[in-house]
Amino acid sequence: MTLRSALHTAYPWIKTPLIASAPMLRIAMPPLAVAVSRAGGLGFLAAGYDVATLETDLEHAARLVRESDPPIRQAPVEKGVLPIGVGFINWGADLTASLEAIRKYTPCAVWFFGPVSQPDDLIPWAKQVRAVTSGRTRVWVQVGSVAEAVAVAEALEPDVLVVQGSDAGGHGLARSASVISLVPEVRDALAERGFDNIALLAAGGIVDGRGVAAALALGASGVAMGTRFLASHEATIAPGYQAEVLRASDGGISTARSTVYDRVRDIHGWPRRYDGRGVINESYVDAVERGMADEENRRLYVEETMKGDAGWGPKGRMTTYAGTGVGLVRDTLPAGDIIKRVLLEADETIKRLAGERSDTLLTLP
Numbered sequence: 366m367t368l369r370s371a372l373h374t375a376y377p378w379i380k381t382p383l384i385a386s387a388p389m390l391r392i393a394m395p396p397l398a399v400a401v402s403r404a405g406g407l408g409f410l411a412a413g414y415d416v417a418t419l420e421t422d423l424e425h426a427a428r429l430v431r432e433s434d435p436p437i438r439q440a441p442v443e444k445g446v447l448p449i450g451v452g453f454i455n456w457g458a459d460l461t462a463s464l465e466a467i468r469k470y471t472p473c474a475v476w477f478f479g480p481v482s483q484p485d486d487l488i489p490w491a492k493q494v495r496a497v498t499s500g501r502t503r504v505w506v507q508v509g510s511v512a513e514a515v516a517v518a519e520a521l522e523p524d525v526l527v528v529q530g531s532d533a534g535g536h537g538l539a540r541s542a543s544v545i546s547l548v549p550e551v552r553d554a555l556a557e558r559g560f561d562n563i564a565l566l567a568a569g570g571i572v573d574g575r576g577v578a579a580a581l582a583l584g585a586s587g588v589a590m591g592t593r594f595l596a597s598h599e600a601t602i603a604p605g606y607q608a609e610v611l612r613a614s615d616g617g618i619s620t621a622r623s624t625v626y627d628r629v630r631d632i633h634g635w636p637r638r639y640d641g642r643g644v645i646n647e648s649y650v651d652a653v654e655r656g657m658a659d660e661e662n663r664r665l666y667v668e669e670t671m672k673g674d675a676g677w678g679p680k681g682r683m684t685t686y687a688g689t690g691v692g693l694v695r696d697t698l699p700a701g702d703i704i705k706r707v708l709l710e711a712d713e714t715i716k717r718l719a720g721e722r723s724d725t726l727l728t729l730p
Contacts, residue, residue, distance in 0.1 A: 420465070
């Protein structure tokens, strides 16, 4: 069975190549996750590092799935499985509480990310999720290096590896390569060790069909997108945040990787190997270029939260996590239209390149 057909067997409603929406903390809530799956992608609900509302959120998602018109197509053997996934930030998420919710609602996949110890801390998560769902919930793990990919494959044998490159928005490895080199090197390393059965999804800087076509050429079976879905109708996002995503351009210059955005928000649980990419604002400039102390920067950040949507922007202080592809995000659309547009552009790109290659071969001496 090819990786593409294996994915379609596991998730019968998907269109190919697979587009997954990233489990963006406090943004990827039931409306977005279900809308993405309804459109032929695979939507992920963000459980994050505090799973207190996970059962309530899954109940909400289950209700939206029941109300879907037309219904999300699933094979008879998958009855009782929610056609959405759940994303965990494992350095903080509680395994026992998470298992109770997963046992009750059985999402089609779990996405693990950010353990203190990679991959050791994920072994009980993978083992127990598979046990309580009789293997019906597939295991996805996000990695950011070849070494991580190999270690996770050997320890967990996941169904999917989300290979995140350095262009990604939000949190990722502070030291990593772009997907251009990372995905093919991971693919080769896994093949050498007999893990050809693990599907790869490319993540980081991919916001349109051209990026999807490139990811396929690199050896991925699909993509995971976060930044593009920030500008979707179903995202749970402040208007000021969304407006800043639409405003920003030249993402390699207008965004930066840093721990500043965690420090001003008083979030200190991330393992030291991680930082986060966001649009540069006054919080970043004051910390990195002006040497402002964290205490003062945090005080100003808290004051900024009182301004509402005016707190976002280059002269604001509110965090705008986004990847380097942010300059390609130019409009806000329903999630289903985003998927339709991206798949169409990917198909057109692949066909155009195939035609150009044929023309080139015909002219060779």
